[in-house]
Amino acid sequence: MKAAITALLIGLSLAQPLFAAELKIGFVNTERIFRDSALSQKAQKKLEKEFAGREQDIQKQVKQARDLQANLEKESLTLPDSERSKKERDVANLNRDIQRAQRELREDLNQRKNEEFANIHEKARNAILDIAKKDGFDLIVENAVYAGQRVDITDKVLKALER
Secondary structure, three states: OOHHHHHHHHHHHHHHHHHHHHHOEEEEOHHHHHOOOHHHHHHHEEEHHHHHHHHHHHHHHHHHHHHHHHHHHOOOOOOHHHHHHHHHHHHOOOOHHHHHHHHHHHHHHHHHHHHHHHHHHHHHHHHHHHHHHHHHOOOOEEOOOOOOOOOHHHHHHHHHHOO
């Protein structure tokens, strides 16, 4: 009985390379998809355009705060205490408003980036599935510690996304 089990195990271990040779595996570098695809570059430009106005408004406020601070420093010795305190509060309030606007801009931008990248990821996933079915892949992975050039199908996916 032990001899039969041993023979079976040896037979299976010898047959394992045959099974592996029949398996068609692919790898997709999603980081490259997000960085190099025409879709992601288009999304990046769209986001830049969408948030440019708010960014300019914040830059105007930053310039205004700098000008107020410089004016305050220039006139601080000649201003009465009450006027100086009022201007200091104005500068502090403006700086607080700027920080809030910058935080809101970052949050909104991150949310929109996530939405755009989710859309790109969905389109890439559909392209990967099409390639897998068309080319007869058994397995396609997106995250791997190492993937050789022979199994990397990222370029194929990028071309499919351009269509």
